[in-house]
Each structure stands twice: as structure tokens, then as C-alpha cells.
Amino acid sequence: MPITVIVRSAGDEDARLTFDGTQRVVIGRGAGSDVRLPDPSVSHRHATVCAQGADFVILDEGSTNGTSVGDVPVAPRTSRILRDGDVVRVGRLRLEIRIEHTAVTRDVAAATKELALALVSRALAAAGSDVTVKIRVVEGRDQGRTLPLGEEGREYIVGRGPHCDLALADADVSREHLCAVRRGGAVFIRDLATKNGTWVGEIRNAPGTDAPWRSSQVVRIGRTVLALQEPLAEALAAIEGRPDEEISVVDAPQEAAPSPVPTEAATQGDSSLGEPASESDSAGVAVEVASSARGAAKGKPGAAWSLVDRIAVAAALGVMALSLAGLVWLFRG
Numbered sequence: 001m002p003i004t005v006i007v008r009s010a011g012d013e014d015a016r017l018t019f020d021g022t023q024r025v026v027i028g029r030g031a032g033s034d035v036r037l038p039d040p041s042v043s044h045r046h047a048t049v050c051a052q053g054a055d056f057v058i059l060d061e062g063s064t065n066g067t068s069v070g071d072v073p074v075a076p077r078t079s080r081i082l083r084d085g086d087v088v089r090v091g092r093l094r095l096e097i098r099i100e101h102t103a104v105t106r107d108v109a110a111a112t113k114e115l116a117l118a119l120v121s122r123a124l125a126a127a128g129s130d131v132t133v134k135i136r137v138v139e140g141r142d143q144g145r146t147l148p149l150g151e152e153g154r155e156y157i158v159g160r161g162p163h164c165d166l167a168l169a170d171a172d173v174s175r176e177h178l179c180a181v182r183r184g185g186a187v188f189i190r191d192l193a194t195k196n197g198t199w200v201g202e203i204r205n206a207p208g209t210d211a212p213w214r215s216s217q218v219v220r221i222g223r224t225v226l227a228l229q230e231p232l233a234e235a236l237a238a239i240e241g242r243p244d245e246e247i248s249v250v251d252a253p254q255e256a257a258p259s260p261v262p263t264e265a266a267t268q269g270d271s272s273l274g275e276p277a278s279e280s281d282s283a284g285v286a287v288e289v290a291s292s293a294r295g296a297a298k299g300k301p302g303a304a305w306s307l308v309d310r311i312a313v314a315a316a317l318g319v320m321a322l323s324l325a326g327l328v329w330l331f332r333g
Helices: 108-126 231-241 279-298 307-332
Strands: 003-009 012-019 025-028 047-052 055-060 067-069 072-074 079-082 087-090 093-099 134-139 146-148 155-159 178-183 186-191 198-200 211-213 218-221 224-229
Touching (some): 003 025, 047 079, 072 079, 186 198
Antiparallel strands (some): 003 093, 047 055, 055 079, 087 093, 186 211, 198 218
């Protein structure tokens, strides 16, 4: 029997992933998860779902913030039977389980990555962050210039001609050197039969052939080096690279219907995580994910120093100052 996992956010159905019921389904924040949830409150390998006889069970994999089915927590390293319509909480997120005959998701790896990127995109966009994929000049006379690839399917021209979408002041670049296009979440480039060629990493792009361009690769044309900036992929990697964030769950959700995804800030003062979220709650989720991504990318903690921390530092500085004064007096004596 197929099993479907529906990811919910702010009361809306984000996506559903359907598995054939014979495989073990990993739920977590890590890139290898079958249901990939980009939230720091979700552990890298948070829980797994698998068939056990005629039933399906969910096993908490020793996650930081635990797993609940309805309002019943699942003890670490133990399993609980799932029924059709159950709502599972992992970290801040709610998942609805459906056990029914339905079409199985064809490419689970691509679907779960698309789901993760969609969640991050919504969060960053709501937080006011620019999520547009860009080409950036990282070496050459035009270093620092960018070309946003805002339109899906549009062919952007890079070259020396003033009519190009990205016009370069590089004499070794052809008048129209390469074409870049964004399709299905990926970027492809095509050399336009140039004299000096287009190099993706260490491989020369065959003229007229679309080649995938990954953010880990640089593209060389003439004396100019181009890099691909993908804010969503970068934010997703940053969130996945963070340690688990512990959250405080006051009460388990009480209602059977899928609940919105609250943030720690949005739930302060609330008696239950099962209360419906407002638009401001949804914005809180966006800010949380966006700040998590930015904080992880910069390697800085998200919280500011407390008053106690500042007093302790001031006291330590005072002791150091008195010690130095004592040394000066001793040597002068």
C-alpha cells in the first residue's frame, strides 16, 4: 500500500511525496533525506517511516526536538503505528500521513529537493531577501558586475557587444560569446561558436551544446571568469550545515487537522502549538529560516549577548585593568 507524506506550512498544502510502501522513508534536514525539511528544529535524520507487517510505523531516530503523532510523543529510538490521516510533528513542522492507493512519486530525489527549495524560497522571499539566480564576474575588468537570470526559459546573452545582457570589456571575449538559460531549477550555458571558447571548469563547452552549470563551477571566457550565484541553494546548504536548534514545546497539538508551522518567537505566550497561525506567524517562519541561513553562512550565532554576559565581560576587563595598574606601581617602586 502506498504511503503519502504531506508537508504543511501556514495551513496550506505545500507538497506531497508518495512512496510505494516497500522502502524505508527518512524524514530529516539532511540532503540524503527522502522528505527533506529545511528547518533547524528538524534533525538531520529525524525520523523514519517503514512498513511493519500490515501497518506502517514511525521511528524517532533520537532527534533533538522529538517526534509526536497527534498529541502523543514518540520516545527516542522507539516506534509508533501510523494511521491514515495522522498528523506528525517533527521540530516545528507538521506532516500529514495518508495511507491510500495513489500514484507513486516518480523521482523522489528531485521532488524532495524541489520541496526543500520551495520552502526556503517562500521563507526568504517573505523576509525580503533576493532569491534571483545571478551570474557574477569574479575575475576580469568587469569584476563585481552581475546579471540576474530572472525569467525562466529566457536566453541571456553574455559577450562584448553593447547589446548583450551582460556586456564585457574583454577584448578576448566574442561579440556574442555565450547564452545562459534557466530551466527547471537548473542553469545551462551554450557557447555561440566562439574563437576562444567557453570553459566550464576544466572542460571546453562544445559550440551549440547546452551544458549544465553548477554553482561549484566557474566559467572562463577570454580573460573573464564567471561564477553562478544561487541564493536558494546556498541558503539550503547553510541551514543543513547548522547544528540542531533546540525549541521549547509547551503543549502538544490537540486538533486532528494539520497545524501551521509556528516559530519559537511566534509561539511565545501561546498555550498550544495547535492554534491556527496568522499572516504574521507565517512571516515569523520566514524570518526564522532566513536568519538561520544568513547566520550559518556567516558563521555567527543568532542571539545577542545577554545583560549577564555584558556584566561578566565588564568585570573581567576591570580586574585586568587593576592588575595592570598594580604591575605598574610595583615596577615603579
